[in-house]
Amino acid sequence: MSKLKPIEVLIVEDDARVAKVNRRFMEKIEGFQVVGIAANGQEAKVWLEEMRPQLVLLDVYLPDMKGIELVWYIRQHCKDIDIIMITAAEEIEVIQDALRGGVFDYLVKPVLFDRFKQSMEKYRLHLQTLSSHQRLDQKQVDQLLGHVQEPIPEKHLSKALPKGIDPVTLEKVVQVVQAHSEQGLTAEQVGKHLGASRTTARRYLEYLVSIKRIRADHTYGTIGRPERKYYAEQI
Structure with missing residues (x-):
């Protein structure tokens, strides 16, 4: 199976030290690639025109314009780019x-790596949801907009979890x-989405099936062998 194309990112930041930190943070997260760093708004516009990245990490205070001005420039000229x-x-x-202006997230400096990573993983999942559906029901739209949080039920967390099952990974x-x-x-x-082995992924999946959080079904692959697929339970 071919590797998915990384999400291309433009960093717009006039402080070279902060830009370097943002790049280093990004390099630690799978599935993202920094394609450029712009130190001001005009440089950013050139990068936007030439590279058309999927995501812009944007500072508010730039030498030649406010970052909010660039937000509205992107909305007018590059509607398919997220911020x-x-x-x-x-x-x-x-x-x-x-x-x-429709920014996906807003991180206040100084930004810790865990919060940075959380934002990027949420954005990656957001793209995966959009690319894997042609239509969304209300529940899915609510999840996409972050209006509904669906944590694992309390009785299934921490103390109730079997050995080898981490609640965050779950x-x-x-x-x-x-x-x-x-x-x-x-x-x-x-497993590939998580960066984990198939065995580890199956352990979590089968546990979720056992508590009826997801369901499993058998389908037949191209060579006729049955394979077990997992689906979200629908309300």
Whole structure:
């Protein structure tokens, strides 16, 4: 199976040290590739025109313009490009403008790696959900917009979990399966999304089947052998 094309990222940041940190953070997360770093708004516009990245990491305070101006430039000229703000700006007016401009996330400096990684993984899952569906029901739209959180039921967390099942990984498995609920995924495919082995993925998947969080079904592959696929349970 061919490797998925990485998500191309443009960093727009005038502080070279911060830009270097953002690049280093990004290089630690699978599935992303920094294609350029712009130190001001004009450089960013050139990169946007020439590279058309999927994602822009954008600071608010740039030497030649406010980052919010660039948000609206992107919305007018590059509607298919997403934006995550990484900035020291905490003013409510700036945050409101960013949200109105449709930014995917807003990270306040100094940003810890765990929060940075959480944002990127959420964005990657967001893209996977959009690319794997032609239509979305209300539940899926709510999940996509972040209106509904669906944690593992309390009785299944921590103390109730069997040995070898981590609650954080368990929830990630649920999210991956939900993002591909129409076509279903095999244990091997889930493992690739998680960066884990097929055996590890199957252990989590079968546990989720046992608590009726997801369902499993057998299908036949191209060579006639049955394969077990996992699907999100529908309400």
